[in-house]
Amino acid sequence: MDLVIAPGPGVPHGLVVPAGVLVERFSRSPGPGGQSVNTTDSRVELELELAAYDGFTTTQRRRVTAALGDRIVVAAREHRSQHRNRVAARERMAEAIRAALAPPPPARRATKPTRGSQERRLSAKRQRAETKASRSRPAPDA
Secondary structure, X not given: OOEEEOOEOOEOOOEEEOOOOEEEEEXXXXXXXXXXXXXXXXXXXXXXXXXXXXXXXXXXXXXXXXXXXXXXXXXXXXXXXXXXXXXXXXXXXXXXXXXXXXXXXXXXXXXXOOHHHHXXXXXXXXXXXXXXXXXXXXXXXX
16 A cells, blocks of 8 residues: 655645555554454554655655654554554654655744834833832831
C-alpha cells in the first residue's frame, strides 16, 4: 500500500511514496486487546529511508532532512487490529512529511510602536501609579 501525501504548502501536487520504499515491522502492542493482547502483533512501525526515495525535489529533500533526519520512523499501537494501526501509521507519516515540507514562515519585520500607542501606554502607567499612590496612608500633618 503506497503512502499518499495530500497537496498542501510545499507540496503543490501531492506525493506518492511507493510501498517498496517503506519498511513495515510488526510487534506486540502493550495497548488494548483483551485476551489477544499477548499473542497478536498489532503494533506497526513504519520506516522511510530518505536515501531510497528519489521523489523529492532538492528543496523538498533539504526541508525533510532538516526537520526529520535521514530516516523517518513512525509507530502506531492505539488500535486493536493490525490493519487499523497500519493505516494510522501511514496517516501519521504523511502528516509528518507534509509538515516538514511546508516552507518556513516569512521573517518578522521589526516595526516601531505608533506615537498614539506609546502615549496611551504612558498615560495608563501614570493612571495606575496615581491609583496605587492614593491607597497609601496619608502623610501626618506637621
